[in-house]
Every structure is written in structure tokens, then in C-alpha cells.
Amino acid sequence: MPRARMSEFRRDPITGRWRVVAEGRSARPDEYRATSSYRSADAEDCPFCEGREGRTPPEIAAVRPNGSVADAPGWTVRSIPNRFPTVDGVGTEGATAGSGMFQRAAGAGLHEVIVTSPAHAPGLPHFTSSHLRELFRFFRVRVRDLAARPSIRSVLLFENAGPESGGTLLHPHVQLVATETIPFRLIEELEGFRRIADSGPSDCGLESVVAAEARAAERIVANDERFAVLAPFASEHPYEIWIIPHRHASTFAAASGGEVERLAELLPAVLRALDRVRPGASYNWYIHGLEPPPGTGSGFHWHVEIAPRLLRVDGYELGAGTPVNPVPPERATAELRAQLEKERSSAPQKR
Ligand SMILES: [Zn+2]
Ligand SMILES: [Zn+2]
Numbered sequence: 314m315p316r317a318r319m320s321e322f323r324r325d326p327i328t329g330r331w332r333v334v335a336e337g338r339s340a341r342p343d344e345y346r347a348t349s350s351y352r353s354a355d356a357e358d359c360p361f362c363e364g365r366e367g368r369t370p371p372e373i374a375a376v377r378p379n380g381s382v383a384d385a386p387g388w389t390v391r392s393i394p395n396r397f398p399t400v401d402g403v404g405t406e407g408a409t410a411g412s413g414m415f416q417r418a419a420g421a422g423l424h425e426v427i428v429t430s431p432a433h434a435p436g437l438p439h440f441t442s443s444h445l446r447e448l449f450r451f452f453r454v455r456v457r458d459l460a461a462r463p464s465i466r467s468v469l470l471f472e473n474a475g476p477e478s479g480g481t482l483l484h485p486h487v488q489l490v491a492t493e494t495i496p497f498r499l500i501e502e503l504e505g506f507r508r509i510a511d512s513g514p515s516d517c518g519l520e521s522v523v524a525a526e527a528r529a530a531e532r533i534v535a536n537d538e539r540f541a542v543l544a545p546f547a548s549e550h551p552y553e554i555w556i557i558p559h560r561h562a563s564t565f566a567a568a569s570g571g572e573v574e575r576l577a578e579l580l581p582a583v584l585r586a587l588d589r590v591r592p593g594a595s596y597n598w599y600i601h602g603l604e605p606p607p608g609t610g611s612g613f614h615w616h617v618e619i620a621p622r623l624l625r626v627d628g629y630e631l632g633a634g635t636p637v638n639p640v641p642p643e644r645a646t647a648e649l650r651a652q653l654e655k656e657r658s659s660a661p662q663k664r
Pocket of ligand 1: 359361363433484
């Protein structure tokens with residue numbers, strides 16, 4: 314059995330699903346409990362603000378346009394280890410221990426925070442387009458770096474935004490959790506993609522879904538040469554949106570320069586549209602991708618999912634395992650598409 318550590322994977326003997334027990338996470342500060350604004354008074358204690366680099370662990374990487382030294386001011390994007398990791402350590406004791414009823418695995422993996430702006434001010438939807446391009450290129454650099462570690466099978470890049478998102482710090486940031494095990498959600502999607510591909514017109518299950526959605530034309534929010542933006546047919550969350558590249562690749566690490574730049578426009582635009590439809594809505598977004606061993610195709614197709622957090626889960630949903638979504642995805646599509654078109658047709662702002 315692994316020694317006691319910050320976090321541990323445990324497999325539910327009934328469902329076979331993995332859970333993480335991470336006691337250290339309970340020590341996290343929670344700013345949202347105290348405030349929900351970016352007033353300067355709230356920023357006095359923020360460890361992510363420029364000038365307080367000494368209050369975080371040493372940086373992993375940063376964008377420093379004027380060549381300033383590490384762990385000093387002068388950065389525009391900065392990545393650091395998470396002080397309260399969900400997973401920690403790679404390749405030490407990643408093997409599953411225990412058998413039969415009680416299987417555990419060390420919470421092996423890497424948990425990184427990318428501070429997306431030096432300023433204590435609203436985040437992604439409000440950044441300039443040049444900063445967004447730089448930021449999304451940095452995202453790809455970090456995903457590539459983590460995905461290149463031999464034992465890593467999955468790198469999940471995600472953002473928690475707003476008090477209902479599970480996030481605890483206001484200062485704009487995203488996180489990366491890289492694991493040696495493939496998360497259940499991704500295994501479920503991979504199996505689904507393969508099942509659809511077996512009977513569908515395309516070798517890729519997700520591309521078959523996009524083609525069917527394009528024909529149905531009821532849930533397509535936007536569609537250009539690089540990405541389809543759609544509200545899934547059986548959306549779990551109100552205003553749930555997927556952003557799917559047309560070009561097949563299993564991981565965001567393999568996204569082209571053009572795809573990264575277009576995503577840097579599209580994702581913030583969808584988040585602004587969401588904020589106009591549901592002002593102040595908390596949300597999470599995450600990039601789903603798999604890191605196949607070199608030379609093998611996994612059948613996975615990377616994409617971004619946006620999950621607005623407008624509801625609390627009720628007893629039926631928990632008891633039945635069936636989410637209830639009060640906003641039909643067709644309505645979500647119409648409302649979000651109208652907002653996106655409004656922004657596009659208004660005079661192009663100098664961003
Ligand atoms: Zn701050
Ligand atoms: Zn594909």
C-alpha cells in the first residue's frame with residue numbers, strides 16, 4: 314500500500330470509478346466566501362498579483378517580454394506549482410496497489426497553476442486579443458511540456474470562474490492537472506467515440522457527431538473553417554457549449570498555430586455571450602484530450618467544453634445519476650448565437 318500522502322486515488326468497488334481523496338485541499342483559502350469583486354482592498358493579500366512572486370512556489374515558466382528574471386515582476390503570464398495539489402508527484406509509486414475490493418493508487422500526477430494576467434482584474438473574456446493569443450500559445454507550451462513526460466496519459470487544462478465554479482481565488486488563473494491514469498470522463502468519451510465510429514460514416518466518432526449536428530442545424534452556435542461551436546443534443550448543463558476543431562488530433566498539444574489563435578478568439582467570445590445571456594454566471598471550461606503513446610492513434614478528438622454553473626444538483630439528479638437541464642440546448646443555441654452575431658456586427662473594438 315502506498316505511504317500516506319497528500320492525495321490518493323481510490324477505486325469504487327461497485328462502479329469501478331476512481332475518486333481522489335485529497336485531504337490537503339481542505340486547507341485552501343476561499344476568497345469567494347468573503348467577497349466577489351475585484352476591489353483593490355481585496356487584492357492586498359493576493360499571492361498571484363505582480364510583485365508578490367515570493368509568496369508562490371518558484372515559477373515553472375513565464376512570459377517575460379522584457380527579459381526580467383524569474384520570480385520577479387515583469388511577466389505577463391506565469392506558471393507555478395499548485396500549493397494545494399489534487400495530485401502530486403510522477404513516476405514514484407504510480408502503480409495500483411491493493412486488489413479486489415480496495416484498490417488504491419498514489420495520487421500521481423502534476424498540478425500546475427497558470428496565472429493568466431499580472432493584474433487583479435476580471436479575466437479571460439476581458440483580455441486584449443494580443444494577450445489572448447500569447448496566453449493560448451503559452452497554454453499549448455505547458456500542455457506539450459506535461460504531455461511529453463513518459464508516464465502522463467492525460468493533461469486536463471481547466472478554469473474555475475465565479476463563486477459557483479469550485480474556485481477559491483479571484484485573480485485570473487487556469488490550472489493543469491496531468492495524470493498517469495485516464496480520468497473516467499475521458500474514458501467514457503473515448504469509448505463513445507469508438508462506438509460511433511464503428512457504425513458511423515467517419516473514422517472519428519466526434520466528427521460524425523459534428524456532421525450530424527451540422528445537418529440538424531438546430532444546435533450549431535458557430536461554424537467556421539477551423540471550429541464548430543455547438544450545444545450538445547443532450548447537454549448536461551444549461552448553456553453547455555463544446556468547441557470542436559474540424560481537424561482530427563487527440564490532444565490540444567497537437568493544435569496548429571492557426572487553431573490556437575482562433576480558439577483564443579472563440580472561447581472568450583462565447584464566454585462574453587454567456588455573460589450577456591446570464592450576467593455574472595459562474596462557469597468552468599476544460600480542454601479534453603488524450604496523450605497516446607507515440608505512433609498510436611487513440612481515436613480521441615480533442616475539444617473544449619464550457620459548463621456554466623447555474624444550478625445546484627438536486628436529490629433526483631444525485632439519486633438517479635441523471636442531470637436535469639431546464640434550458641433546451643436549441644434555446645441556448647439561439648440565445649448565444651444572437652449574442653455572438655451582435656458582437657460581430659458591432660463596430661470592431663480595438664481590443
Ligand atoms: Zn491578485
Ligand atoms: Zn476526429
